Amino acid sequence: MASKMVLPLFFVFSVLASFSHALVQDFCVADLKSPDTPAGFPCKKVSLVTEKDFVYSGLGVAGNTSNLIKAAVTPAFTAQFPGVNGLGISLARLDLAVGGVIPFHTHPAASEVLLVVEGTICAGFVSSANTVYFKTLNKGDIMVFPQGLLHFQINSGKGGALGFVSFSSANPGLQILDFALFGNELPTDIVAKTTFLDPATIKKLKGVLGGSG
Amino acid sequence: MASKMVLPLFFVFSVLASFSHALVQDFCVADLKSPDTPAGFPCKKVSLVTEKDFVYSGLGVAGNTSNLIKAAVTPAFTAQFPGVNGLGISLARLDLAVGGVIPFHTHPAASEVLLVVEGTICAGFVSSANTVYFKTLNKGDIMVFPQGLLHFQINSGKGGALGFVSFSSANPGLQILDFALFGNELPTDIVAKTTFLDPATIKKLKGVLGGSG
Amino acid sequence: MASKMVLPLFFVFSVLASFSHALVQDFCVADLKSPDTPAGFPCKKVSLVTEKDFVYSGLGVAGNTSNLIKAAVTPAFTAQFPGVNGLGISLARLDLAVGGVIPFHTHPAASEVLLVVEGTICAGFVSSANTVYFKTLNKGDIMVFPQGLLHFQINSGKGGALGFVSFSSANPGLQILDFALFGNELPTDIVAKTTFLDPATIKKLKGVLGGSG
Amino acid sequence: MASKMVLPLFFVFSVLASFSHALVQDFCVADLKSPDTPAGFPCKKVSLVTEKDFVYSGLGVAGNTSNLIKAAVTPAFTAQFPGVNGLGISLARLDLAVGGVIPFHTHPAASEVLLVVEGTICAGFVSSANTVYFKTLNKGDIMVFPQGLLHFQINSGKGGALGFVSFSSANPGLQILDFALFGNELPTDIVAKTTFLDPATIKKLKGVLGGSG
Amino acid sequence: MASKMVLPLFFVFSVLASFSHALVQDFCVADLKSPDTPAGFPCKKVSLVTEKDFVYSGLGVAGNTSNLIKAAVTPAFTAQFPGVNGLGISLARLDLAVGGVIPFHTHPAASEVLLVVEGTICAGFVSSANTVYFKTLNKGDIMVFPQGLLHFQINSGKGGALGFVSFSSANPGLQILDFALFGNELPTDIVAKTTFLDPATIKKLKGVLGGSG
Amino acid sequence: MASKMVLPLFFVFSVLASFSHALVQDFCVADLKSPDTPAGFPCKKVSLVTEKDFVYSGLGVAGNTSNLIKAAVTPAFTAQFPGVNGLGISLARLDLAVGGVIPFHTHPAASEVLLVVEGTICAGFVSSANTVYFKTLNKGDIMVFPQGLLHFQINSGKGGALGFVSFSSANPGLQILDFALFGNELPTDIVAKTTFLDPATIKKLKGVLGGSG
Structure with a gap:
């Protein structure tokens, strides 16, 4: 009797699921060749999307810190990682050699959380009331920097430091x-x-x- | 004297209203042939829009419940009803024959309200805290299922059941x-x-x- | 051996799930006695929430149409149905006796979809460009009214008419x-x-x- | 030694800034020739954007009030001022000759603040509860009209009146x-x-x- | 017969309107004594709200420019003008004496439009790509400054200058x-x-x- | 002469900045003792906020994986890390011992990005169209899981694995x-x-x- 069920059940779910196929906008992998819109890039056709669109390996490589600030930022925003388009999230990698500094900067369109993976980082931000909130972070610590405020990160340890930052936008600026x-x-x-x-x-x-x- | 007013008044309102014509984005009927964006489909030209774009008759027809789950879901999402594009709302019809079941499912992008129009439906959802909220609904009852949570509907009556569900998105998934x-x-x-x-x-x-x- | 698994597995999931309990904001049933906020009412304590908070039976009763417009609107907004608070959706019931009319009105904060359950309704709206979109709807038809635009519903049939309207806000105004x-x-x-x-x-x-x- | 720093520092910042160039969506100047989307028009290429895209001079000219309502509205919405596309803000100019009136109207998609720059204006709005809030405004006064509600402005002084209105949308309707x-x-x-x-x-x-x- | 209609019609509309009274959240005048929330302050009771809550006269008075920057900013944000709470819009007044300057600053939470009412102002902003967009503005000109970007305003004329700025937030920072x-x-x-x-x-x-x- | 400037300049900026103090809502550190709202918890008084509110050290400690799934999830959501309240972002730590599995789950209110810091993780999600996207991730790889979709993570390497996940909500569920x-x-x-x-x-x-x- 179970075998009799097979076809109808399959049929049922096909019916139930059929409109899903046509409607899917669970995600919107960016078609970077099309013009951007205020909400992000138009979507790549679902039929062309593969698992590779949702994975990015560029943050696995250390940035080049042989420069004056002895630091490097490697982004995984929409332009590098089209899978995050429209999803309100993105990441970046921070490499800070000894003495490295990410100078004062802002992200106009996102809040940020820093995760320290290696080393010691002194990080801080300034509020609209001009109060400074800064603290030395060790491995495993996280710190949040509210949207649009000036903030900085300094390697305050004796060795290199590695951090990853998450943003509340696919395109934080x-x-x-x-x-x-x-x-x-x-x-x-x-x-x-x-x-x-x-x-x-x-x-x-x-x-x-x-x-x- | 009234006749003297006609032209100027008409002229005034034409002036007042002229920029409306160019600006209208009261609605954005989906042009389904264009690629989707994170905020929905690009808009059909206003000059081509008619009252038919805002009306859909597909929910007037019972779905085919001659299947194993003895149930059918008929959607009126953006793909079927392009008039809801960008408006944050859509509907679907639920037909449940005797013994019919809409199995556990989620809508990743919308909350849902079920309205029972005929029969008796046992419906429920599970929260992130794994608490189950379920109840038997009669004709005229409504129940809300918060966004993204697992939920189900079962015909718990002796005859067929008919429900309509509303979603807080034009494309609830x-x-x-x-x-x-x-x-x-x-x-x-x-x-x-x-x-x-x-x-x-x-x-x-x-x-x-x-x-x- | 299965019995040996019971405790550890239960323990694991307890750990995994423990933070869910503290964090649950899958929903936010309105505490109507507290002052409202721009995003809706503060939430009732989760421990006091039951399945009854997610169900409303008030739309099962016909409104009183013994009045001049021969029509009645019965809402299920946050004030009547606190379970929709913060979820971006609500419903109302429209009863139209023979000759009944819901006169021109707007919902400042929501788009609307009308579902005709009984009878025949002539419904329409006016766009910012002052174009009128109106159509006679039969049982099972749905029509969308974009946010903030003047619209109306008229019983254009020979018997009573019943409709349900869904809104893209818990508090459409x-x-x-x-x-x-x-x-x-x-x-x-x-x-x-x-x-x-x-x-x-x-x-x-x-x-x-x-x-x- | 400072001269030795020049190249590396320039190099550093180039590296830091290089991904900015590719990612910029600080703004999205409307390409009005492309079809609109629910979030606004697609963006003009950044390489074609100049300071002129962010400036509009059309509000510097008085509207023609030689009409029955003795008033004129001059908008600076996306269609006139493409620089505001996607930024959630726009403006308009109100000219009211003696006896001028902006009749009852709504903006379906925005709240409005009126600033009186010259003269005296009696302005008001009606809430969903049908309460009228109206007041005579003098030079320098501002008044807010919540989204989607019927409101009006009347020149209640002895001379002309000039106002500017701001909207919480680039396309308020x-x-x-x-x-x-x-x-x-x-x-x-x-x-x-x-x-x-x-x-x-x-x-x-x-x-x-x-x-x- | 008309007189017979009076009572029923009044009754009808009372019924139709009765739920409005309970539900009104057309606006949410800030109760500044209550703690803020991420969406703005809790609402003052509607019964205590008057037309005065929607009007503010503080921008009618010139700021004191007898200071080093020869300029003054007078805000009408939620704290000064509680009527804009939750409505996504606010204003401020800029007074610039001869030689006056509003130094580089950002608004973390809003885009801004400047309207020049008197005099000549040189204004500009820097994008994430470090491009500068600046221009001399005359009376009646408007300029938009996208959210979160560094910008400035300088009186570049021979007399005083007066401007008003609008923000896409009730609390732009x-x-x-x-x-x-x-x-x-x-x-x-x-x-x-x-x-x-x-x-x-x-x-x-x-x-x-x-x-x- | 410079000393003469000191007081006026200080005075100027005090004036410019004075309204900032009163208005600051750059952030809204959660007051977890107050009832939640649909937009998050009410804010702790700014005067009581310190740098400690923006830092969390709980993710620096490995979770206990001595359980059946050989895995642990350590969250830094609003309940653990009140500084992220209202900022649209949060993090969690994943520890997977050899053979460890995070079973199928969803986050009803957020998209997620996984960063692999140690080891090898096989991760995947299922779309509304029931397509599975899964891939083996190595150290430094990131993968995005769109909002509300079923997904899993499995330690597919020979040693332990460590990951951090970021969410597009302070309270992802x-x-x-x-x-x-x-x-x-x-x-x-x-x-x-x-x-x-x-x-x-x-x-x-x-x-x-x-x-x-």
Whole structure:
């Protein structure tokens, strides 16, 4: 009798499930070749999606910290990891060599949680009330940085440090303060008026950071 | 004097209303031929939209319950009813013959309200705390099933039952537990490890539900 | 050996599930005695929640249509059905006697889908572009009314009509045009200036609808 | 030594900033030629965006108030000002000559704040509970009109009045009551049934406002 | 016969409207004495709400620009104007004397539109890609600043300037760069490491801005 | 002259910043003693908030895997880590001993990204279309699991495995399939009807998992 059931049951579930196939928007793997929208990229066709779209291996490789800040950020945002498109989440890897620093920056569109996997990191943020909240984090500690606020991370240990940061957006954005102020063509006198720094300091940093004006 | 008013008043309102025409996004009838986005399908041109886009008659027809579960689900989601695209709401029809059952399932993207129109339905859901909330519903009763939780509906009366379910999304998704576990190629040993069911049971259900592996 | 497994397995799942108990916000049954918030009412304690909080029987009773509009609306919003609080969905029942009318109204905070369960209803809405979309609906038909737009329902059949409406909010609001214009103390001259109706018409309707001024 | 730093520091920040370039969705200037989506228009390519996309001068010009309502509304919504697409904000200018009136209307998709820049405006709205909140506003006063509710503005001073309104949406919509009721082809008998106005009044206003039926 | 209609019609609408009264959450005037929530403050009782809750006159008064930046910001956020609570919109007034500057700052939780009412303002913002978008704005011009990005406003004319800014949040937040970096107790060496400024510059600005460490 | 500037500049910024203090809702550290709301817990007073509220050390300790599934989940959700309240993000730690398994489960309110920090994990999810996406992940790999879908993680390596999961909600919920089906008092005949499992299997698992009925 069980064998008699097989076909009808299969049929039933096919009926029940048939509209699922047509409707699936459980996910929306980004078609990066199409123009973006305010809610994210249009979706790749479901029939072309494979398990590879949901996995990313780029964070397994240490970033190059042979640079002045002795640090590197490796993102897994929509552009690198199209599977997170529309899902409100993304990750990045932080490598900090001895003395490494991630300078003051903001993410305009996301809150962040830092997880320390190796080493010791001094991290902090400044609130709208200009209160500073900062603390030295050890392996296994996590710290949250609320959306849009200036924050930093410094390797405060004797060896290298490794962290992973999670964001509450597939596309959190990143505005590095020094680069925003000095790494473009905004005229020195405007920077001076709007930062209270003297023109000489500004011009020096513009030179270092590739800005002009 | 009234006739003198006609032109100016008409003119005024034309001015007032002119920008409305260009801006209308009161609704966004889905253009199902375009690729989906995380917020729904692109909109059909307003000039092509008619009252028919906002009406759907497919729920007026009973689903075929001549199957093992003696039940049928007829959806009016974006794919069937493009007028709800972007509006955060959709409906479906439930037909349950005597003994009919809608097995355990979830809607990943929506809460649901069931309205019993005919008959008696025993319905319930399980919370994250694993508490079961279930109750026998009579004609006119409504029950809410919070987003993403496992729930079921059983015809517990002596005749047929008819219900309509509303969702808090134009595209609520549907994951039927048995089909998700047994209706695909997920290897039996993985199913066994992740469900605590024995391989024989799994293989039997895979056979019934069209799965393999 | 199976008996040996019982305790450890139970223990495991207890561990896995223990944090669920503390965290459960699968739902948030409204505590209507607390002050509302922009996101809905504070939640009733989970330990006090029962299956009754998720079921409402008030829509099973026909509304009283012995009135001038020969119609009645029976809501199941947060205030009547606290189980929908925070879940983005609610329902209402429409009873329309022969000749019954639900006059022009809006829901400021929700889109609506009407399901006709008995009879024939002529329903329509007006877009921001002032286009009217209206259609006669028969049993089983559904029609969507996008958020915030003026819409109406008229019993256009020879017998009574019964409909159920679903909303994309637990608290959709309801602004009935005539009542908004004429059922309060807004001075007649202001109503006249802002509606182009003549004062006599306004005063008459104010009298009928309980307004003054 | 400072000169030695230049290249590496520039290199560092280039690395840090390189993924920003690819990911930027700080903004999404509307490509108005593409079809709209429920979340707004697709984005213009970042490489084509200039500062002009974020500035609009159309509100600097007074609207033409030589009309019956002696008032004009000049919008800066997505269609006029594509830079606000996806950013949840837009503006409009209100010009009211002596005796000018913005008749009862709603914005289905946004709350509004009115700022009086010149003159005196009597403004008000009606809640779902049919309570009227209205007040005379002077230069510098602001008033908020919650989403989707009927509201009006009247020049109640002896000279002209100028206001600017802000909306909580890039595309707030606008439904002017009289135009919605009388400026289209909705049959007079339906308007009569759904507004309690008599057919003669309706036909007269239809004539004035360009409606028929 | 009309007189016979009066009572029933009034009765009808009372029935229709009765549930409105209980359900009204068209608005949620902030009860600032209660603790805030992630969605805004709990609501003042509707019975205590008056038209005064929806109007604010504080922006009618010029801010005091007798200070070093020759500028003043006067907010109308939830704390000053409780009527906007939960409505996703707020305003502020900018007064800029000759030479006045609103230094670089961000709003972590809102996009902003600036309207120039008097004078000439040079305004700009920096994107995540470090591109600067800036432009000189004249009376009547508006400019949008996307959420979370660094931006500034400078009086670039020969007389005073007056602007009003609108935000896409009732509580946009405000982080003034100089104050965030130098107006608190963040140790100088941490500021130096995270900004590339030299300690002497930092200590000088800390002194000026009231910071220590 | 610089010393003359000190007071006015400090004064200026105090003025600019003064309203920030009153308005700060950059964050909303949960006051767990107050009743929850649909948007999260009410906020702890800002004056009582310290840097400790934004840091959590509980994920630095390995979970106890001496149990049948040889695995442990350690959450850092709002209940454990009140600093994430309202910020749309949270984390958890996964410890999997050799042979360890996180059985099929869903998070009703969040998407998840898994980061493998040690070992090898076979992870997968099932879509609404019943397609299985699963893959073996090595150290440094990340995988995304879209909201509300059934998913699992299995230690497929020869040693222990360690992972961290991030969620797009401060309170993602957790519904473990076996516990939901068998760890409560839902009657065996209902479970049988709604899962197609035979009563003997159900009763056995109920015994193991602490359920009854």
